[in-house]
Amino acid sequence: MFKHPFQQELDKENRWVKLASLIPWDSLASIYSRKLDAGAGRKSVNIRTVIAALIVKHKLGLDDRGTIEMIQENIYLQYFCGLPSFTTQPVFDASLFVDIRKRLGGQEFEAFNQRIIEASEQIKSPQSRIKRKQKQKKKEDNDKDKNDGSEKNNNRGTLKVDATVADQDITYPTDLKLLNTSRENLERIIDLLYLRSIDGTKPRTYRRLARKHYLNIAKKKRKTNKQIRRGIREQLQYIARDIKIVDNLLLKPGRSRLLEKRDRKLIETIWKVYSQQKWMYENKTHKYENRIVNIFQPYVRPIVRGKDKAKTEFGAKINISEVNGFCRIDRFSWNAYNESTDVKMQVENFKQTYGCYPMVFLGDQIFLTRENRKYLKEKGIKIYGKPLGRPPKKDSQTAGQKYRDKKEAAKRNHVEGKFGQGKRGYGLNNIMARLPETSESWVNAILFVMNLAKLLQVAEKWKGFFAPLFKMVKTSIKEWIRLQLFGKELMPGHILKLYSA
Numbered sequence: 001m002f003k004h005p006f007q008q009e010l011d012k013e014n015r016w017v018k019l020a021s022l023i024p025w026d027s028l029a030s031i032y033s034r035k036l037d038a039g040a041g042r043k044s045v046n047i048r049t050v051i052a053a054l055i056v057k058h059k060l061g062l063d064d065r066g067t068i069e070m071i072q073e074n075i076y077l078q079y080f081c082g083l084p085s086f087t088t089q090p091v092f093d094a095s096l097f098v099d100i101r102k103r104l105g106g107q108e109f110e111a112f113n114q115r116i117i118e119a120s121e122q123i124k125s126p127q128s129r130i131k132r133k134q135k136q137k138k139k140e141d142n143d144k145d146k147n148d149g150s151e152k153n154n155n156r157g158t159l160k161v162d163a164t165v166a167d168q169d170i171t172y173p174t175d176l177k178l179l180n181t182s183r184e185n186l187e188r189i190i191d192l193l194y195l196r197s198i199d200g201t202k203p204r205t206y207r208r209l210a211r212k213h214y215l216n217i218a219k220k221k222r223k224t225n226k227q228i229r230r231g232i233r234e235q236l237q238y239i240a241r242d243i244k245i246v247d248n249l250l251l252k253p254g255r256s257r258l259l260e261k262r263d264r265k266l267i268e269t270i271w272k273v274y275s276q277q278k279w280m281y282e283n284k285t286h287k288y289e290n291r292i293v294n295i296f297q298p299y300v301r302p303i304v305r306g307k308d309k310a311k312t313e314f315g316a317k318i319n320i321s322e323v324n325g326f327c328r329i330d331r332f333s334w335n336a337y338n339e340s341t342d343v344k345m346q347v348e349n350f351k352q353t354y355g356c357y358p359m360v361f362l363g364d365q366i367f368l369t370r371e372n373r374k375y376l377k378e379k380g381i382k383i384y385g386k387p388l389g390r391p392p393k394k395d396s397q398t399a400g401q402k403y404r405d406k407k408e409a410a411k412r413n414h415v416e417g418k419f420g421q422g423k424r425g426y427g428l429n430n431i432m433a434r435l436p437e438t439s440e441s442w443v444n445a446i447l448f449v450m451n452l453a454k455l456l457q458v459a460e461k462w463k464g465f466f467a468p469l470f471k472m473v474k475t476s477i478k479e480w481i482r483l484q485l486f487g488k489e490l491m492p493g494h495i496l497k498l499y500s501a
Contacts, residue, residue: 003085004085010079015456016076016079017076018456019080019452020082022119022455025048028048028051028115031108031112032047032103045096046082048082049081050100052077052080053067053068053092054100055452056070056077056081061425061426061427063432064095064097067097068090071090072087078091101433102437105437105444106332106444109445109447110328114353116326117326120326123462124462155381156354156359157350157356157360158323158362158411159321159322159347159358159360159362160363160414161322161342161343161346161361162322162364162412163319163320164320164419165305165318166429168316168439170293170296171294173293175232175277175280176232176235178273178294178295179235179239179273179274180214182239182273182274183207183242184207185266186246186270187207187242189246190245192258192263193255193258193259205242210235210238214234236281243274269292269298272298296434300334301336303317316333316439317336317337318443319331320415322414322418325457326451327447327451329443329444331345332444334436339366339367343363343367344372357379358381359382360383361376361383362409370388373388385409422450426450
């Protein structure tokens with residue numbers, strides 16, 4: 001019933017048309033509406049439009065304004081957003097995306113993903129479930145519970161886990177660059193606080209000289225440690241002078257009202273940066289607990305990963321679990337942590353979603369600690385990984401068993417592929433939100449859109465699998481009716497019309 005001025009129907013094979021028919025809009029809208037107050041504020045935008053616009057944004061990798069313009073120009077995106085007819089007006093203001101990200105946190109997206117997983121299970125036909133149950137029963141006959149040999153193991157499925165860092169969109173932090181940015185913002189704040197008619201002569205900040213000293217070192221291709229330390233010392237001295245000037249100006253009545261809330265928080269952040277950098281300079285070290293690497297996003301922490309591309313990454317560390325191509329974030333943290341502590345939680349989350357424990361657990365060696373191995377063994381979960389301790393002198397496994405175990409362990413690459421899909425295709429390595437809560441929403445939205453892509457893939461797979469079967473059944477019914485009723489080559493016209501209807 002979508003109305004538009006073009007004398008042509010929408011293509012049913014269009015990806016947005018097919019995806020719109022698969023998404024459980026009512027369930028997602030009920031989750032989003034929990035964040036809305038029915039008795040306050042103006043009338044809300046259509047919730048389906050809001051969720052659909054968020055999907056379009058991350059699916060196409062657009063910014064907030066670009067998303068609204070794309071929906072305004074594309075008839076299929078307007079159909080996907082649930083509009084009754086084609087319009088040239090924007091669906092809502094682009095600034096609303098900030099409020100949307102603040103409303104949708106980790107819990108809301110977790111509920112979204114749960115609905116998508118349920119939708120994927122409903123797509124699969126009863127015949128496929130029967131096949132899976134038969135295959136599962138065959139495996140259960142071969143795998144007995146480790147605790148009691150007479151009891152069957154009811155576990156099923158494979159749980160794959162891994163952790164990565166969702167990099168923030170910040171400049172690569174160096175001590176010298178961080179101090180220079182702090183100094184420049186302090187000089188800007190001094191300009192806002194200084195009133196010439198009241199204060200008289202403006203305090204000297206030596207900003208031109210400080211800038212010159214910074215560029216003399218920053219422009220060099222190769223910087224010695226001595227040159228870097230000299231540059232850090234100079235910038236620390238300039239910052240100490242500027243902080244003293246700012247403090248004196250803020251002591252005067254009414255001056256703090258000249259600054260916005262953002263600048264007042266920025267002064268506190270710069271003071272912390274100065275204290276950290278001074279302590280590290282005096283102790284000749286680069287390590288500091290809760291070290292600030294960006295004055296505009298002080299919640300970001302350096303996370304050492306040991307990758308070839310960059311040993312240290314700057315962003316949120318996420319630990320995800322992947323089952324049948326669908327991903328969920330089990331832990332989101334701005335601080336570095338050991339992902340092996342989340343194994344029990346991830347296994348219990350699997351049971352809560354699928355009603356049983358997984359049959360196989362696949363993860364890095366860091367997940368397979370002695371404590372986790374003991375826990376997985378108690379639950380009857382099989383693992384594929386290098387055993388702890390000294391290797392035995394004589395290997396009891398045959399060549400065939402080794403090959404099968406190696407092939408099974410290689411399935412863990414699926415979760416690595418999900419990281420590649422998110423970072424290369426959806427911008428998971430370049431989170432451009434500025435607040436911690438909106439950054440978390442941004443990361444969760446990317447995983448949610450990836451799950452929608454998998455949902456569409458599942459629907460296409462099962463549609464293609466059963467289409468020949470339906471065609472065969474239809475042909476058989478037609479032939480049976482012809483032989484039973486008429487025994488002729490052609491059916492009467494009125495019955496043929498009824499059959500076609």
